[in-house]
Amino acid sequence: MSAGTEKTTRWKCVCAYDGAPFAGWQSQRGGDAIQDIIEARVETIFGRLIRIHASGRTDAGVHARGQVFHFDAPWRHGAEKLRAALGAGLPRAIQIKSVREAPETFHSRFSATGKIYAYHIHLGDPDPFTRPHVWACGRPLDFAAMQAAAAVLRGRHDFRAFSALNGPPRENTVRELRRLDVTRRGARIRVNAEADGFLYKMVRSLVGALAAAGEGKMTPGQIRELLATGKRTPLLPTAPPQGLFLERVLYP
Amino acid sequence: MSAGTEKTTRWKCVCAYDGAPFAGWQSQRGGDAIQDIIEARVETIFGRLIRIHASGRTDAGVHARGQVFHFDAPWRHGAEKLRAALGAGLPRAIQIKSVREAPETFHSRFSATGKIYAYHIHLGDPDPFTRPHVWACGRPLDFAAMQAAAAVLRGRHDFRAFSALNGPPRENTVRELRRLDVTRRGARIRVNAEADGFLYKMVRSLVGALAAAGEGKMTPGQIRELLATGKRTPLLPTAPPQGLFLERVLYP
Known part of the structure; x- marks a missing residue:
């Protein structure tokens, strides 16, 4: 040049x-x-x-x-x-x-083959250095129940109920949730989510479902029903934004 | 009652x-x-x-x-x-x-038998979650030289040169530096300091000396001289505040 x-x-x-x-x-x-x-x-x-x-x-x-x-x-x-x-x-x-x-053919959005998000929940009162980056949940969560709920959600499903879509049901809302891990370390619960793509507010809805399961407010059966019907219910909370991190965008 | x-x-x-x-x-x-x-x-x-x-x-x-x-x-x-x-x-x-x-006899300051501080140095460019709580030093630091400097500083010394005192030399500036550890993990260097008490800006001056040693700008001999003379030199930087954490106050 x-x-x-x-x-x-x-x-x-x-x-x-x-x-x-x-x-x-x-x-x-x-x-x-x-x-x-x-x-x-x-x-x-x-x-x-x-x-x-x-x-x-x-x-x-x-x-x-x-x-x-x-x-x-x-x-x-x-x-x-x-x-x-x-x-x-x-x-x-x-x-x-x-x-x-x-290359000229690269596009941040259209070339992406997947995304990885992490979500951090903190049980109890987080210190001032942790608080800005976690959901301070304040209620005890049953870890095994959260893991059982994650097992139901993993895989290829229509995640319409786990989004905040308002439009007509024409949009393709099937996604491959390749990974949904829940790990615990002390007072911290970390959710790792990887999919070929995520719907609007999908990660926060998935985490909301996991938390509802952990509180005993949502059963694996109810989660299956949400996946099957595609209809969101008020039972399903949206986890707050400050616990969510876009970790990585995947390209071929 | x-x-x-x-x-x-x-x-x-x-x-x-x-x-x-x-x-x-x-x-x-x-x-x-x-x-x-x-x-x-x-x-x-x-x-x-x-x-x-x-x-x-x-x-x-x-x-x-x-x-x-x-x-x-x-x-x-x-x-x-x-x-x-x-x-x-x-x-x-x-x-x-x-x-x-x-008890009524307890006093936060006068009952204290010691304090523990931690100081965090980050080599290279810290991410936005780390940056507010570290000194982003920007220069390579020789870790072995920092440890050698810490060994000179540990123990009972007159730390007058490692403070920001302006007053007359009447104040007792002898302190027992029980612990001064330098540890490294990836791009992060952590300094742990414990003493029976610290002078004004003493931890940040100690870290300044360790960093100067790590940069090859200050020898163990020069640090010994600072301890011996009690006279601060412009060679000794004060590490910035945002890397410093008061971890614990010790009581009997």
């Missing part, structure tokens, strides 16, 4: 963020979405508005350790310097972890 | 706080010190100003997992309900971990 050419490259970026200070990923009128903040930085670097495209939005309060986005821009100084330039002007709650050149 | 009596009890409280949002422990004119916030809560409960007394102040930005304070107040509903009442009205960055009745 000779100097002066405006050859545009597709850049694949991995970022981490603490969701607390922001209005979620997706661009907002107020400008305090993570997308807005990163786009403002990109605009500063390149002198014009360039859209960035994420693997998917995360709701207000949800965190990420490995959100992926891409954008197209001319840059002749290498990926590492672009990473540094992007990161230098961002709030400390957003970190650009890596930047790599990607 | 019969109903209606105003018998005053001494309450020993253990608290944790994230230091980031506050102007340190000690009461400030602006009222945004941790002491001010807890005293305002105590005043709400008891209807009058009651001073609280800590084991010692922590600077702005310094965290605590086990700061201890006491106060005298009449309360007839037991320690656990007092803990809940105190905690209920506090910002989430402050947690009352325990409240216990203490």
Whole structure:
């Protein structure tokens, strides 16, 4: 590439963020979405508005350790310097972890073959360093019952009842939940979820179901029924956002 | 104790706080010190100003997992309900971990026989969840040199050079540094320090010396000289507050 050419490259970026200070990923009128903040930085670097495209939005309060986005821009100084330039002007709650050149065919959302989320529940009163990143559940949870519920949910199902969809039932809501592990360590319960894709608010609904099972408010039979009917019930809570982390987006 | 009596009890409280949002422990004119916030809560409960007394102040930005304070107040509903009442009205960055009745002779500061601090250094670029609670040092540190420096500092010494004292040299600045361990795990270096007491900014100065040793800027011989002369040099940095945690106050 000779100097002066405006050859545009597709850049694949991995970022981490603490969701607390922001209005979620997706661009907002107020400008305090993570997308807005990163786009403002990109605009500063390149002198014009360039859209960035994420693997998917995360709701207000949800965190990420490995959100992926891409954008197209001319840059002749290498990926590492672009990473540094992007990161230098961002709030400390957003970190650009890596930047790599990607083929033109790469798309953060459409090329993804899966996602991994983690959710943290804390039994009892978490300390001030833990509290911003867990669901302080406050009630005892039967761990074995949670694991039994996870076993029902794992696999290929229509997860319509475990989403917050309002639209017509045309959308394909079948997903392959490859992994749904519940592990415990002291007062901390961690849920790991991996699927080929997740519906809107699906992880938080799955965790809500696990917690309801742990409280003895929902049986494996009722969970099976939710999967079969696709009808959400008020029995199914949505776990709060601050315990949720987008860990990784998977690509071929 | 019969109903209606105003018998005053001494309450020993253990608290944790994230230091980031506050102007340190000690009461400030602006009222945004941790002491001010807890005293305002105590005043709400008891209807009058009651001073609280800590084991010692922590600077702005310094965290605590086990700061201890006491106060005298009449309360007839037991320690656990007092803990809940105190905690209920506090910002989430402050947690009352325990409240216990203490003998009148107990004093958070004067009864203490020692303190334990931890300090966290992060090599490289910490993620947004780690960054608020570490010193992101940014330079490689020679771990063996840090351990050698710690070995020189451990024990009974005059730590005047490792403090930020401005006053006359009358104050007793001899302390018994019972423990100064440097451990490493991945990108994280943790310093554990225990002493019968610490001078003002002593832990952060000790960590500054360890980091200077790790950077090859300070030899064990220079550290010995600082201990011997009691004269601070500009070579000795003060580590930033956000990596420091008051872990525990020790009582007989």
